[in-house]
Amino acid sequence: MYPFGKGLSRHLPLLLLMLPLALYVIFGIGPSLATVFFSFTNATGLPGVDWDFIGLDNYKRFFFSSDSGDRLDAAGRSIYFALAVVFIQNAVALFMAVIINRKLRGDVFYRATFFLPVVLGVTVAGLVWQMVMNPFGGPAQTVLNWFGTSSNFFGSYNVAFEMIIFVQIWMYMGYSLVIFLAGLQSIPKDMYEAGYIDGTSRWQSFRHITFPMIAPAMTVNLLLSIIGSLQTFDIIYVLTGGKFFTRTLAFDVFGTTFGNTTADYGLSSATAMIQFVFVFAVTIVAVIYLRKREVEM
């Protein structure tokens, strides 16, 4: 079984594994689980102030207090954000992947360009789009003015959130694209040849050969984008700072902890837990469905 000797060297793998494990337990999963604990207390960010266990009060506050409407709105936006990002990002990425995969001249360049925003990062991407969408004379505004209209873009209560979704998709479409391309390239050419002889149409060959064959890539992409889109908030921080009706649950956890009121560890932990239950449920359903689909195909 284990080929590298006995005695101490038999235990070496475990000893070395202990390093990342310890780090993970102390700084990762430990704090993560401690969130449960905090969510049942009224702890605050003030040093030296006593705190107590207050049972489910934070959860009650989340759902049934006078400002719960705003929190539920944020929860709604989380769902909206996730749905929009997961569907649009993957649909566009798959479409582009299929097109690029067809030996287009310069395909390496296209791929690299679409992946570029991932490399540039959220701060740079956010600032670039703020510049393009500057309501005060930016180029996008100039274009809108030609059509006799105008917008406040990231400063608009009506469209700021949609704009954030757009930038999020712009940033990570390349990531999904690359994974789809890897999937497409693993499909043997002769499968299509066989189909060609049978006289299948383009759509049929996509439906019956390509789509089933990239099921694993699809699973990875869907999972990554579901989890990512429900947990991300750095893009909101950079683009609007949560103003203009753009707070999501993930942003709220950050906002109520490090905002302009005393850090309410209890309520923000409860928010984090509610967010987790939601992410967990969606992920489990998605995993079961996607695995089943992979097997069927």
Next chain:
Amino acid sequence: MKRFTLLMLSLILVFILAACGGNNNNNNTNAANEKAPATTDDKAEAPAEVAKDEPITLKIIHWQNEGTNKFYEEFNKKFTEKYPNITVDYTTVPSDATYDQLQQTRINANDTDLLAIKSGFASVPQDWSPGAQDPLWKQWIDAGLIADLSNEGFVDQYNQVDVENSTTYNGKVYGINLGKVSFTGLFYNKTIFADNGLSVPTTWDEFTKLVADLKAKNIEPIGFAGKDVWPINLAVQGLQASIHDDQLTYIKGLWDGSTKYTDPVALEVLDKSQWMMKNAISGFMGVDYGSLPGLFASGKVAMIADGTWDAPAIATANPDLKFGYFPIPGSNDAAKNKDLAGKYDMSWMVLEKAKNKDAALKWLAMHSETEHYTDFTNASGFLPTQDNIPVNSEFIKELAPNLTNFKLAWDQLFINRQNVGDYAKDSSVHAEFLAPAGPIATTKELADKSQKDWDAAK
């Protein structure tokens, strides 16, 4: 084979050392602090002197404001000249949520000696506001985090009435307030006004006519910094100060139900706020607060809604610009419109458990000396809270007639309920939700929503 084991072990060692390094450093400095006098005894110098010379880093957090930041950089140099062992670590961040967040984390981590708050001690819960949220500064004092300065000599430098009104709580002085500001007026470009034969309006009708005249001449009348939202509210507070007969009575009325967000007087405030936004430069929701002085100084707009503290920034942006400031005339009664409203602006607090509390007190003491305080008021454009300080800013001198009856603005008087929804949140009326800035078309609709959120939080 051995080589690799060695490499690995050293790697692990490095990692562990690195991980503990942070702690070790802290321990070292602490240990050094305690041991210092003993170890230096051997030297011929007086031990007490040497102990004082222990190198110290005084940590101060503040927000970005060009005039005052420059003053502090200069002042900190002088401070270090006087106390060569103290280095000042002066951190500034934008004055928006970034500063609030810095305050939070630094207080939680006890990682600063001095911090500035954006006003005096306002919004203390009163008898008439049962169950109101404690303001942050009060929570800090109650938690024993803020040093009591009552017995510090430098407090006497300041006007005692101002000390009482600005930073006294439960009979004790917990901070040093550096001056008063007003923010319920508009900056105006004197050259534009003069060239077009326009004069400063004293009533709402004159104001609307002024705006119409400017528009007729293709000059953008008003600029707001909408991107940061709160600067819009400065103008709203100007309207509130001149439209309400007595803001405090109205606020108390909100608590006992005798007045409402939907009262005609409150709707008038919203209507006029909306009118101002409709007549503001297009795209103002994209203007951030930092750009506002530049926008005004470039002559692109004739007026901007901003606080008097930004006068130095405007002067820096264009030294040749001639500008003034007038109270927003919300009503048609010139006498009612005359007085500016404002607040006690920034106050310094010393953290009780600060590592360098002594140094922090020395810093405040030196700051309070007449010479340095005078420099500060000139750099900041504040109205001094020390007596007999010569104000050499023409801008402030010109405002004197509007400052004879200095009164507190809405956000200094208003006390909010806990857990109140977005439409009645924080310490302001939310005109930014109104079109063209926001999604709500009519003032009635916004007032209804605000009242609903307010009632729900009862």
Next chain:
Amino acid sequence: MRDSKSLVVFRYFVVYLMLAIYLVPLFFLFNTAMKTQPEYILSPAKLAEGFQFGNFATAWEEGNFSTFITNSLIYTITSTIFSIFLSLFAAYPIARRYVKFSDFYYLLFIMSLFLPSALIPQFVLINWLGLYDTEIGYIILRTSGTGIAFLMFVGYIKSISRELDEAAAIDGSSYLRFLFSILIPLIKPVLATGIMLTAIGTWNDIIGPVIYLSDAGKQPITRGLFAFSGQYMNNWPLLACGILIVALPLILLYMYVQRFLVSGALAGSVKL
């Protein structure tokens, strides 16, 4: 299957449209950087009249970028090196089941993807350890043997034949020697990708520095750029230079390494 001409044209059309969405903002960024402030205010969208390279020097000075870039380099390099070694230590025995409960560990590590946000307890812990606003504290937080690199390594190692381990062991290779002199060369493609994705993650992190590094002297480039943008929003040409100072080295570096990132690259993650 031959593609009709109109189909080919359609393809190029779609691709170029998409390219425009990605490249036009970057072109506009460059264009703005080359303008003077009055030029920009007059007409933001127009082509720059000349090249104002002086803007870069001003931005570099004003933004204090040299400090920020140094900090970012330190954080990125140290945390990436640690993370990659730790990921390897975790991935290899788990992929080979050389430790008991391998599946359990794998599941445990994978859980990090969707566990509740650890923001608050993590902050409390770091404070308690006295690591708030320290370089070490931030590097520890960014170091992880269980991230994307770990996942890719496990997937890839599983595809390498076990017999190799046995053969190496018979030749007298120890566990560590195998890891470093045999396994590492074998997993080069995912290793390169793993290194780069880890490095990109740290380099571009904004929330971590916002919470944990409040001293201007300790902040990385993301935070520095963000602060710079807050200060110079009124001077877009200068700000554009600031953005380019951050973005250009990344773009140039990316040109060299993109083949690792976008090709064999995500092979590992498809096997996730």
